Amino acid sequence: MRACRREPVPRPPVWLMRQAGRYLPEYQAVRSRVSFLELCKSPELSAEVMLATVDRLGVDAAIIFSDLLPILEPMGLELEFTEGTGPVIHNPLRGPDDLARFLELEDVSPLDFVYETVRATRAGLSADLPVIGFAGAPFTLAGYAIEGGGSRTWLHTKRMMLTEPAAWHELMGRLARTVIRYLLAQFDAGANAVQVFDSWVGCLGPEHYREFVLPHSRTVLEAVAARGPVIHFAAGNPALLPLAAAAGGSVLGIDWRIDLDEAWRQVGYDRAVQGNLDPAVLHTTPDVVRQQTEKVLAQAAGRPGHIMNLGHGILPQTPVENVLELIATVKAAG
Amino acid sequence: MRACRREPVPRPPVWLMRQAGRYLPEYQAVRSRVSFLELCKSPELSAEVMLATVDRLGVDAAIIFSDLLPILEPMGLELEFTEGTGPVIHNPLRGPDDLARFLELEDVSPLDFVYETVRATRAGLSADLPVIGFAGAPFTLAGYAIEGGGSRTWLHTKRMMLTEPAAWHELMGRLARTVIRYLLAQFDAGANAVQVFDSWVGCLGPEHYREFVLPHSRTVLEAVAARGPVIHFAAGNPALLPLAAAAGGSVLGIDWRIDLDEAWRQVGYDRAVQGNLDPAVLHTTPDVVRQQTEKVLAQAAGRPGHIMNLGHGILPQTPVENVLELIATVKAAG
Numbered sequence: 001m002r003a004c005r006r007e008p009v010p011r012p013p014v015w016l017m018r019q020a021g022r023y024l025p026e027y028q029a030v031r032s033r034v035s036f037l038e039l040c041k042s043p044e045l046s047a048e049v050m051l052a053t054v055d056r057l058g059v060d061a062a063i064i065f066s067d068l069l070p071i072l073e074p075m076g077l078e079l080e081f082t083e084g085t086g087p088v089i090h091n092p093l094r095g096p097d098d099l100a101r102f103l104e105l106e107d108v109s110p111l112d113f114v115y116e117t118v119r120a121t122r123a124g125l126s127a128d129l130p131v132i133g134f135a136g137a138p139f140t141l142a143g144y145a146i147e148g149g150g151s152r153t154w155l156h157t158k159r160m161m162l163t164e165p166a167a168w169h170e171l172m173g174r175l176a177r178t179v180i181r182y183l184l185a186q187f188d189a190g191a192n193a194v195q196v197f198d199s200w201v202g203c204l205g206p207e208h209y210r211e212f213v214l215p216h217s218r219t220v221l222e223a224v225a226a227r228g229p230v231i232h233f234a235a236g237n238p239a240l241l242p243l244a245a246a247a248g249g250s251v252l253g254i255d256w257r258i259d260l261d262e263a264w265r266q267v268g269y270d271r272a273v274q275g276n277l278d279p280a281v282l283h284t285t286p287d288v289v290r291q292q293t294e295k296v297l298a299q300a301a302g303r304p305g306h307i308m309n310l311g312h313g314i315l316p317q318t319p320v321e322n323v324l325e326l327i328a329t330v331k332a333a334g
Numbered sequence: 335m336r337a338c339r340r341e342p343v344p345r346p347p348v349w350l351m352r353q354a355g356r357y358l359p360e361y362q363a364v365r366s367r368v369s370f371l372e373l374c375k376s377p378e379l380s381a382e383v384m385l386a387t388v389d390r391l392g393v394d395a396a397i398i399f400s401d402l403l404p405i406l407e408p409m410g411l412e413l414e415f416t417e418g419t420g421p422v423i424h425n426p427l428r429g430p431d432d433l434a435r436f437l438e439l440e441d442v443s444p445l446d447f448v449y450e451t452v453r454a455t456r457a458g459l460s461a462d463l464p465v466i467g468f469a470g471a472p473f474t475l476a477g478y479a480i481e482g483g484g485s486r487t488w489l490h491t492k493r494m495m496l497t498e499p500a501a502w503h504e505l506m507g508r509l510a511r512t513v514i515r516y517l518l519a520q521f522d523a524g525a526n527a528v529q530v531f532d533s534w535v536g537c538l539g540p541e542h543y544r545e546f547v548l549p550h551s552r553t554v555l556e557a558v559a560a561r562g563p564v565i566h567f568a569a570g571n572p573a574l575l576p577l578a579a580a581a582g583g584s585v586l587g588i589d590w591r592i593d594l595d596e597a598w599r600q601v602g603y604d605r606a607v608q609g610n611l612d613p614a615v616l617h618t619t620p621d622v623v624r625q626q627t628e629k630v631l632a633q634a635a636g637r638p639g640h641i642m643n644l645g646h647g648i649l650p651q652t653p654v655e656n657v658l659e660l661i662a663t664v665k666a667a668g
Contacts, residue, residue: 153614153649154614155614155617155649158612158614158615158617158618159614159617159618162615162618162622162626163618163619163622202591204591204612205590205591205592205593205610205612205645206592206593206596207593207629208612237571237572237591237592238571238572238573239572239573239591239592239593239596240591256539257536257538257539257571257573257574258539258540258571258573259539259540259541259573262540262573276539278492278538278539278542280487280488280489280492280493281492281496283489283492283493284492284493284496284497285497288496288497292496295541311539315487315489
């Protein structure tokens with residue numbers, strides 16, 4: 001929390017995106033009993049998974065165990081997680097006419113299970129560690145809603161954005177207002193900070209980001225800023241960073257595609273930064289992990305406001321010993 | 335050719351990466367008779383496909399019809415193109431021991447079919463249009479050789495790079511020296527310019543690019559520079575652009591993830607630039623194509639040395655009428 005506010009700390013705090021994930025045997029054991037979506041909808045179990053991970057890794061924050069996409073279900077989409085292929089939406093939005101069946105949520109209580117997860121995680125966590133809530137940014141949610149899942153090209157999304165701008169802005173507006181209520185409810189439930197994930201926005205260039213994304217991200221980021229630190233993670237394209245900073249966030253998430261010192265210069269020293277070790281580094285050896293972690297730490301040294309993290313989520317099959325080495329290296333920097 | 339040398343031209347020249355591709359019915363007709371690899375190895379047919387495309391589209395250059403990967407076959411890899419899943423290498427290089435079966439080509443005559451394609455394309459093309467040869471950059475070739483195909487994470491590649499740096503540099507050196515001979519042979523056969531594709535290098539951050547890639551790309555780019563214009567296309571990560579420019583190339587290829595005017599500022603006005611319309615724009619309507627093309631042209635206006643192109647290859651299922659609209663828009667700018 002102090003790092004988010006750019007206050008001096010003895011060493012950078014550290015947590016990892018997807019820290020409770022497929023790479024952990026304990027997580028796999030839980031998942032052998034329940035599906036991913038069932039787990040997300042079981043607050044006690046979700047909290048347990050994250051609390052056990054925080055204990056195991058010794059990280060400095062818990063992010064709630066949840067997913068970007070359940071918010072789309074009460075808005076009208078049929079969501080399924082299939083093993084191996086990732087999320088599928090069976091009734092994607094492909095044109096303006098489809099908006100009639102995509103509802104802004106005035107009432108976000110259909111997502112009560114998420115606020116329960118925040119509460120249970122907060123209740124079980126040491127008082128000196130923060131709980132981070134999260135949501136998808138409007139663009140990333142729109143991308144999934146339009147494609148019906150992940151995509152390499154985001155072609156349907158870009159087509160709607162460019163050829164049906166009125167429908168696009170209406171869709172993004174509904175998402176933005178719903179996400180605001182969803183994040184505020186997570187703060188109400190006890191989240192100390194929130195992260196907004198624009199995981200796929202890097203498929204756009206700056207011109208399109210400025211026109212079709214920035215105003216909606218700004219709506220979200222400004223509306224929740226008063227409640228606590230907001231980490232804005234616009235991933236995949238370093239050329240968007242100055243615009244992502246303009247959209248908002250007290251902390252900017254930085255992926256590994258740019259040197260952290262250069263990224264911080266670009267987003268401005270009036271913001272904190274989070275990142276940015278390449279998650280692939282965790283697939284090497286403890287020695288390489290230590291050396292590469294120290295390089296990232298060195299780039300951010302000399303200025304308060306760095307939260308150590310990866311530049312993207314932990315990959316499957318990551319050796320746990322390398323994750324522990326990363327965390328030990330950060331702690332040794334104190 | 336004048337644009338490559340940053341000499342004044344009445345309007346920017348235009349050609350498109352993958353201009354002879356799956357989106358064209360004429361190309362599909364050829365491919366219904368021969369496989370992709372057979373086509374690449376049939377110089378007369380490869381030339382025919384490209385010459386017909388140049389006629390059909392009215393573009394200002396022919397790039398040879400070929401592929402990045404056939405160079406890996408005589409170096410020792412078993413290459414197959416399977417419909418739908420893309421290239422597969424059946425005996426990928428996964429560690430230092432595998433280098434024993436990966437040979438630098440002192441003699442690049444096993445790739446004679448490529449030089450024949452250059453010759454046949456040059457012979458059939460109007461004298462006022464250039465023929466562009468090409469090759470993969472060392473990193474992109476190493477990535478395919480190590481992964482055994484394309485990858486989302488390039489995990490095996492990064493692991494070898496970070497944990498076996500000596501083997502990595504040896505592998506990159508063999509690739510660089512082979513690529514130099516391959517490109518020089520294409521110039522000998524009549525290519526007027528060449529493009530070096532580092533299609534997947536955007537998976538790296540600047541620090542890793544600087545240490546593990548830049549020296550080898552520079553070796554290639556410097557060795558062929560005296561023979562004619564070299565277009566260096568390091569795609570996928572705008573934060574690499576200043577380093578890619580430092581590696582070399584009289585023309586820098588720019589993908590759509592950065593505004594073209596900002597990209598040109600970063601690579602320096604002593605270089606020409608090529609790009610950078612988002613290929614997804616060609617999946618919209620002729621009106622949107624015209625408007626978006628004009629925006630790109632406007633960003634590069636006022637300074638000689640812009641070659642209009644996409645920011646990546648044409649996507650499958652692209653409507654031909656939109657491709658024609660892009661080209662007509664560039665020609666109307668004259």
